[in-house]
Amino acid sequence: MSNSQANIGVIGMAVMGSNLARNLASREGNTVAIYNRSAEKTRAVAAEFPDAGFVATETIEDFAASLQKPRTAIIMVQAGRATDAVINQLVEAFEPGDIIVDGGNALFTDTIRREKAVRETGINFVGAGISGGEEGALLGPSIMPGGSAEAWETLGPILTSIAAVVDGRACVTHVGTDGAGHFVKMIHNGIEYADMQLIAEAYDLIRRGTGKSPAEIAEIFAEWNKGELESYLIEITAEVLRQTDAATGKPLVDVIVDQAGAKGTGAWTVQTALDLGIPVSGIAEAVFARSLSSKPAQRAAASALPGPDGDFAVADVDAFVEDVRLALYASKIIAYSQGFDAIVAGAEEYNWDIKKGDIAAIWRGGCIIRAQFLNRITDAYAENPGLVALVTAPYFTDAVAGAQSAWRRVVIAAAQAGIPSPAFSSSLAYYDGLRADRLPAALVQGQRDFFGAHTYKRVDREGTFHTLWSGDR
Numbered sequence: 166m167s168n169s170q171a172n173i174g175v176i177g178m179a180v181m182g183s184n185l186a187r188n189l190a191s192r193e194g195n196t197v198a199i200y201n202r203s204a205e206k207t208r209a210v211a212a213e214f215p216d217a218g219f220v221a222t223e224t225i226e227d228f229a230a231s232l233q234k235p236r237t238a239i240i241m242v243q244a245g246r247a248t249d250a251v252i253n254q255l256v257e258a259f260e261p262g263d264i265i266v267d268g269g270n271a272l273f274t275d276t277i278r279r280e281k282a283v284r285e286t287g288i289n290f291v292g293a294g295i296s297g298g299e300e301g302a303l304l305g306p307s308i309m310p311g312g313s314a315e316a317w318e319t320l321g322p323i324l325t326s327i328a329a330v331v332d333g334r335a336c337v338t339h340v341g342t343d344g345a346g347h348f349v350k351m352i353h354n355g356i357e358y359a360d361m362q363l364i365a366e367a368y369d370l371i372r373r374g375t376g377k378s379p380a381e382i383a384e385i386f387a388e389w390n391k392g393e394l395e396s397y398l399i400e401i402t403a404e405v406l407r408q409t410d411a412a413t414g415k416p417l418v419d420v421i422v423d424q425a426g427a428k429g430t431g432a433w434t435v436q437t438a439l440d441l442g443i444p445v446s447g448i449a450e451a452v453f454a455r456s457l458s459s460k461p462a463q464r465a466a467a468s469a470l471p472g473p474d475g476d477f478a479v480a481d482v483d484a485f486v487e488d489v490r491l492a493l494y495a496s497k498i499i500a501y502s503q504g505f506d507a508i509v510a511g512a513e514e515y516n517w518d519i520k521k522g523d524i525a526a527i528w529r530g531g532c533i534i535r536a537q538f539l540n541r542i543t544d545a546y547a548e549n550p551g552l553v554a555l556v557t558a559p560y561f562t563d564a565v566a567g568a569q570s571a572w573r574r575v576v577i578a579a580a581q582a583g584i585p586s587p588a589f590s591s592s593l594a595y596y597d598g599l600r601a602d603r604l605p606a607a608l609v610q611g612q613r614d615f616f617g618a619h620t621y622k623r624v625d626r627e628g629t630f631h632t633l634w635s636g637d638r
């Protein structure tokens with residue numbers, strides 16, 4: 166092996182890593198070094214894709230020696246201990262000024278910790294969220310890098326060359342320092358959970374309310390995909406609903422066990438939002454809906470619990486379907502508004518200068534929540550960078566104003582019919598809470614002062630007050 170011939174390296178030759186390495190190799194001017202803990206995988210990838218011209222290496226030392234300086238390596242291994250192990254090896258083999266990128270799905274607080282530790286060696290560490298799954302990695306993902314501005318100078322052009330492109334703009338931006346990239350990737354995943362749950366609720370309401378078949382509902386989603394709901398998730402929902410099971414001839418969706426799995430990034434989003442004090446109720450309900458679905462024993466035990474009397478049948482099918490579409494749109498606006506609230510709060514807490522409009526822009530391609538809708542978010546922050554809640558931007562206020570009557574009708578119908586719609590209904594409750602003149606939080610403050618002397622503030626005077634309640638003992 167001749168030395169120092171590669172300008173970038175990838176560690177971890179599982180699907181994401183090998184696809185990202187192939188993407189890099191396909192771009193003009195790149196020579197890519199590859200390495201995997203078990204060398205047979207490295208050899209297999211090099212043999213399977215000879216055109217990529219990979220520099221296959223079998224030890225970390227060879228890998229480091231094969232890279233031009235300053236060296237740049239992207240780690241694509243399992244999040245957690247594997248990532249720490251590889252970072253430790255690279256720190257030994259690399260020199261000050263080199264760049265280590267973690268492209269895995271790390272928890273952002275791990276990235277903050279790693280960045281701090283690696284920085285002390287003079288090596289740059291960049292946590293980069295990479296979205297879009299296997300296909301995105303190969304053809305163009307949405308990339309959310311954190312790390313230092315200095316590292317971004319070297320890394321920026323490389324990442325820009327492999328990212329998805331929408332309207333001539335690459336889906337990558339320097340999100341902020343240390344863990345900012347992985348933080349924003351986490352919020353992206355949380356929003357994705359909410360988006361998927363809202364679509365699932367829309368499907369359930371239409372199916373149970375109108376008796377339409379999955380294939381018929383697929384046509385409705387395909388139609389919706391031509392309007393303001395246009396998105397990858399709506400598009401694939403139509404595909405999933407259209408699918409029939411080869412073995413039984415039934416709609417595939419009826420053959421799939423109704424217990425949703427999760428890899429944990431939705432839960433991370435909610436845990437983080439709880440710490441930041443940001444209500445991300447749409448995302449939380451989506452995470453909880455998956456948890457509830459995956460409790461077969463409880464669901465079986467509860468299956469005899471009473472539901473509403475009588476059957477649920479919609480009188481005007483077309484009007485109901487349109488109501489559901491509007492409820493979905495309004496709830497989606499709330500979910501994104503809440504997600505961006507979490508980004509704003511995270512940026513404040515961790516001192517990141519995050520450009521919200523740029524985040525929406527780089528989510529337009531390569532990732533699962535890609536949608537035209539994100540342009541409206543970019544526009545809203547361009548118009549008013551200090552926007553305190555996305556839903557209050559004129560475009561979104563108008564959209565929700567046009568949808569809210571339908572939204573209420575759908576939530577009422579769902580409650581009366583006994584069809585669970587946690588994301589639709591909690592988003593509406595959040596909306597009504599946000600716009601309320603007065604909230605019963607005043608009463609909660611009174612209760613807190615009563616039992617715990619926690620004090621309260623008054624509407625008409627400055628200061629802090631405590632009442633000598635007649636119940637005081």
Ligand code: ATR
Pocket residue numbers: 176177178179180181182201202203206241242243244246247248250251
């Ligand atoms: P995917 O989900 O894409 O299949 P993953 O499970 O996230 O992949 O990560 C698997 C990768 O992490 C593999 O490249 C694996 O190396 P091996 O092929 O040698 O198993 C790598 N990996 C896991 N643990 C590791 C460790 N402790 N040190 C180095 N690499 C490790």
